Amino acid sequence: MGKTFAEKALGRAAGHEVRAGEIVTVEPDFCMSHDNAAPIARTFKKIGVKNVWKPERIVFILDHAVPAPSDDHAINHKEIREFSAEQGIANFFDVTSKGGVCHQVMCEEGFALPGLIMIGSDSHTCTYGAYGAFSTGIGRSEMAAAWATGQIWFKVPESLKVTVTGSFRPGVSAKDLILTLIGDIKADGADYMSVEFHGPAIEAMSIAERMTLCNMGIEMGAKNAVCPPDAKVLEAIRDKAKTDRWEALWADDDAVYAKELTYDAGDIVPCVAKPHTVDNYAAIDEAKGTPIHQAFLGSCTNARIEDLRAAAAILKGKQVAVRTIVIPASWKVYRQCLAEGLIETFLDAGCVITNPGCGPCMGNHEGILAPGETCISTANRNFKGRMGNKESFIYLASPLTVAASALKGEIADPREVL
Amino acid sequence: MKITGKVWKYGDDVNTDVIFPGKYTYTIKERSEMAKVALEDLDPEFTQKAKAGDIIVAGKNWGCGSSREQAVSCLKERGIGAIIAKSFARIYYRNCFNEGLPIIVSPDAVEAIEAGDEVTVDFDSGKVITARGEFPFPPYPDFVKGLIEDGGLIPHVKKSLGLK
Numbered sequence: 001m002g003k004t005f006a007e008k009a010l011g012r013a014a015g016h017e018v019r020a021g022e023i024v025t026v027e028p029d030f031c032m033s034h035d036n037a038a039p040i041a042r043t044f045k046k047i048g049v050k051n052v053w054k055p056e057r058i059v060f061i062l063d064h065a066v067p068a069p070s071d072d073h074a075i076n077h078k079e080i081r082e083f084s085a086e087q088g089i090a091n092f093f094d095v096t097s098k099g100g101v102c103h104q105v106m107c108e109e110g111f112a113l114p115g116l117i118m119i120g121s122d123s124h125t126c127t128y129g130a131y132g133a134f135s136t137g138i139g140r141s142e143m144a145a146a147w148a149t150g151q152i153w154f155k156v157p158e159s160l161k162v163t164v165t166g167s168f169r170p171g172v173s174a175k176d177l178i179l180t181l182i183g184d185i186k187a188d189g190a191d192y193m194s195v196e197f198h199g200p201a202i203e204a205m206s207i208a209e210r211m212t213l214c215n216m217g218i219e220m221g222a223k224n225a226v227c228p229p230d231a232k233v234l235e236a237i238r239d240k241a242k243t244d245r246w247e248a249l250w251a252d253d254d255a256v257y258a259k260e261l262t263y264d265a266g267d268i269v270p271c272v273a274k275p276h277t278v279d280n281y282a283a284i285d286e287a288k289g290t291p292i293h294q295a296f297l298g299s300c301t302n303a304r305i306e307d308l309r310a311a312a313a314i315l316k317g318k319q320v321a322v323r324t325i326v327i328p329a330s331w332k333v334y335r336q337c338l339a340e341g342l343i344e345t346f347l348d349a350g351c352v353i354t355n356p357g358c359g360p361c362m363g364n365h366e367g368i369l370a371p372g373e374t375c376i377s378t379a380n381r382n383f384k385g386r387m388g389n390k391e392s393f394i395y396l397a398s399p400l401t402v403a404a405s406a407l408k409g410e411i412a413d414p415r416e417v418l
Numbered sequence: 419m420k421i422t423g424k425v426w427k428y429g430d431d432v433n434t435d436v437i438f439p440g441k442y443t444y445t446i447k448e449r450s451e452m453a454k455v456a457l458e459d460l461d462p463e464f465t466q467k468a469k470a471g472d473i474i475v476a477g478k479n480w481g482c483g484s485s486r487e488q489a490v491s492c493l494k495e496r497g498i499g500a501i502i503a504k505s506f507a508r509i510y511y512r513n514c515f516n517e518g519l520p521i522i523v524s525p526d527a528v529e530a531i532e533a534g535d536e537v538t539v540d541f542d543s544g545k546v547i548t549a550r551g552e553f554p555f556p557p558y559p560d561f562v563k564g565l566i567e568d569g570g571l572i573p574h575v576k577k578s579l580g581l582k
Contacts (some may be wrong), residue, residue: 023561036486046572048581056486065444072445123485123509139487139513141571148575187431188479221479223508277431280468294564362440362484383435385459390439399567 002252004159005226006194009134012157013117020158020258027150029245030057030111032120032244033143034102035064038079040121043144052087053150059091062082065364066095068358069074073364078250100330100356103127103300107211108267108332110240114229115247119143119152123397124300124380126217130210131237132229132248134194137218147322157223158193158258159251164201166266171415173310174209175302175378175398176268177201179218182280183273185261190285191257196251201265202227207236208304213302218378219278270414272376273396276384284413292395293408294375297351298327299361300379302399305336311403312342314417321409324351325367327359351406363388376405419541421499421520423471426464426529434510436460436488443486447560456492458505470497473533473539477503481510493520501541502546504549505530518570530578536568544546 003011004020011018013026033040037060044052052058060080068074072156077095084092091111093099106112114132119125128135138152146152162181182189195217202210210227217225227233229248237246270284297303297311308328312410326335326346334356337343346353360367361379363386369375369389382394397405400414407417420427436459438452446452457464474480474493481489490513493501501514504525514521524541527546530553531537538547546553558566568574576582 023559039447043572047575047579049579070445072447121485123483137485137509139490139509139516141487141516142512145516145571148579163435176559187482188505191479191505218483218509221482221507255462277433279431279508362435362443364441366445368441381435381483383433385439385441386435388441390436390459403502 001256002254004194004195004255004257005249005251006157006159006224006392007135008414009115010154012115012247012249018154018156018354020021022156023153023255024118024152024156025153028057028119028146028152029116029243030059030118030235031063031105031143031146032059032102032118032125032144034061034075036121036140037083038076040140040143041079041083043141047144047148049148052147054259055088056090058089059106061087061093061099061105062095063100063102066355069365081305088303096330099272100332101300101358103215104304104329104333105307107131108330110242113237113246114233115242115249116245119146123218124215126222126225127211127215127300129214129217129224129226130207131233132223132226134226135305136224138166156157157192159194159196160190161196161198161257163199163260163262164197164265165199165262166201166264167204168265168268171270171400172268173400174205174212176271177263177265178213179271179273179281179396180268182220183217185220186279187277188221190217193222195222195225196410197225202331203230206306207232211304212301215337219380263300270398270401272401273382275382275395277380278396287395287411288413290395291333291374292322292376292405292410293373294322294369295402296367296375296379297322297375297399297402298325298359299379301380303327303329303333305333307378307399308333308337308342310338311399312345312416314400314403315351315407316345318349318407320350320406324406326351326353327357328356330356341351360387368388376402377412378402421471421473422536422537422538423473423499425473425475425533425535425537426468427531428474428476431479431482432460432476434481434486435483437481438486438492440484443488449491451579452488452492453495456496467511468496468521471499473499474501474536475528476501477528478505480506482507487513490514490517490519492515502527510573515565516565516571520566522555524553524555
């Protein structure tokens with residue numbers, strides 16, 4: 001009987017064969033924290049251990065509210081600077097032009113690697129599955145305990161195999177596929193599970209698209225989500241892998257799954273997730289015409305160069321009808337946008353561009369909504385109050401659909417403007 | 419251990435953003451302050467009136483979304499005795515044990531219990547006891563029992579490392 005990816009990755013880390021359902025304790029390869037490193041540091045100090053177990057395995061990336069929008073945030077950042085200096089945590093991405101949204105930076109900088117066990121005090125840590133890592137989000141107490149002990153326990157998850165054949169039609173992207181899947185299996189459809197993406201359509205995808213898929217694994221309840229560590233991944237990590245502990249692992253053909261699903265990418269159409277849940281799917285035909293007040297192109301889900309190129313192609317030479325906020329996922333992406341003339345395209349179209357970071361995605365700053373307002377967003381959550389006000393409305397969509405909607409001032413079908 | 423309290427009842431897929439809004443994640447640091455905004459975007463009546471010992475009863479996938487532990491801390495600090503749900507989101511489930519907040523998975527109990535009922539959770543016999551019937555739930559694994567007995571993950575880690 002073959003093994004799933006999760007059984008292989010957790011078994012490798014545990015040092016013995018494991019099967020779904022077993023509890024294992026493993027040493028994490030990397031521990032990522034963002035602005036919440038400060039409260040975690042306070043909890044760490046309560047444990048009474050003087051030093052973190054391995055400073056070189058801890059990464060801090062400030063992104064949730066950068067530069068600090070209030071004195072509370074500034075104090076929070078200051079605590080992180082002091083703690084990283086005191087503990088010798090060299091992998092610290094402060095408010096500089098080397099940073100960006102934490103998950104983007106983890107991938108760009110070569111921390112996300114095949115077969116590694118990666119934990120992060122952020123639910124979208126599952127993004128690193130695009131590089132073949134076993135990566136998952138945890139809470140603050142658990143991260144403090146991991147810094148102190150170098151250990152974390154996992155129940156080896158059962159796995160959901162999603163096979164995607166065919167190829168996308170024009171105007172359709174990975175975001176439409178993942179919103180369709182979540183709409184089908186619902187917000188708890190992969191609870192406690194490892195989601196494996198298989199098939200020719202996944203192999204054809206860029207790593208950026210795979211990051212969009214894996215990023216939203218948590219929105220269906222998954223523990224982790226993962227794509228095959230193929231030649232594209234090996235090429236991407238060449239010369240930048242932060243450790244040689246990695247190993248390309250993938251599921252056996254005869255692995256046992258709790259559930260298997262198959263999609264034909266050619267059947268997927270542009271779509272949105274309507275307020276206030278990510279599984280509230282609507283095909284674009286049903287949603288188009290809904291008036292919007294703001295469009296947001298950003299977040300760890302969809303603000304990579306590939307996403308911004310796609311949006312810029314739609315906006316080029318035209319004017320947006322509503323305020324449109326563009327936040328590249330990192331300063332590397334921002335520089336690439338500059339080099340390709342995309343920043344100029346966005347500015348000419350009337351968009352506002354802010355510095356890389358999470359921006360308004362979770363209601364901190366740079367685009368909070370007023371009561372009664374509606375935003376179409378490339379981010380990952382449309383929960384009530386998510387963008388700062390509980391009387392506002394968020395629709396989630398692909399960069400193409402967000403750009404097309406920004407031009408029209410209402411939700412629009414990107415296929416009509418391509 | 420037994421907990422008796424009045425029930426606040428909610429539906430499916432209640433997410434961490436409505437339990438503890440994201441906009442407060444870096445402006446509210448004290449646990450007592452977290453307790454004051456608990457469930458603010460879901461049920462303002464709870465935010466105003468919930469008392470120590472009250473019990474939350476909810477549908478499937480309670481606590482989906484963010485990993486923010488404040489969504490557990492705010493309820494623990496408010497004195498919520500237990501959460502009974504049809505199922506819990508994975509990170510929230512772990513965070514509850516790590517914070518020492520008892521949770522029970524019992525779809526049958528959730529179906530039977532109504533808002534405002536008085537409910538007792540008897541952890542020793544493994545039963546949810548209500549005027550509408552008794553609902554057994556499986557015992558926690560030993561590892562989880564240890565966490566609850568020690569009062570959460572941090573005291574548990576201190577104890578296992580021999581620190582006071």
